[in-house]
Amino acid sequence: MYGVSKIRSEQNILLTTFPGAQYSAQSLAEHLDVFAKAGIVVDMICQSAPRGTAVDFSFTTSYENFAAVMKTLPAAAKEHPPLVSGGYCKINLFGEEMVTSCGVAARALSALASAGVEIVLITTSDLDISLLIHQQDEDAALEALRTAFEL
Known part of the structure; x- marks a missing residue:
């Protein structure tokens, strides 16, 4: 109703956040492409409002993908280290x-x-x-x- x-x-959802990611569609596409190429299905994609040239960018995935996410992070991490948390x-x-x-x-x-x-x-x-x-x-x-x- x-x-x-x-x-x-x-x-069992895992949250990955890229704080201070570059504010551009190309940058966000590159972040997601790394995970797509690794066969990781992402959900709940969320971007904060821009702060100058930076945004916070997050997505969720199943915790079953934890090992794959951790293996993929070095290729996705640009300027700031990503934050990964579960539970x-x-x-x-x-x-x-x-x-x-x-x-x-x-x-x-x-x-x-x-x-x-x-x-x-x-x-x-x-x-x-x-x-x-x-x-x-x-x-x-x-x-x-x-x-x-x-x-």
Whole structure:
């Protein structure tokens, strides 16, 4: 309800962040290409707003790819060392009515805040919102979101 028809979660998510990456489409493409050539499927690609010529650039992948990610990092690291951390869960809110529903993200974030769940990363599209949270908060997050969206 309220624009969301399905909530699902995925455990064992790895987060890789390139702080201070060069602000250009070419630079970001080069970062991603290194992982693509290594056969690593990435998800939740997120870029911060530019700060001069720099951006922070992150993506997630399954923790099963940890060894491959670590092996690939030297080729992807440019000016600043990347940050890699695990122990996350991805919560996905989906709804075809999201396109015409106001306040879906606000409702989700309010529910998580009330449950004391910190949000590490957010990505969205017209039909879904993906939230990266600490894995130990998965149960509380799912309960809060299901209550908020009456699912």
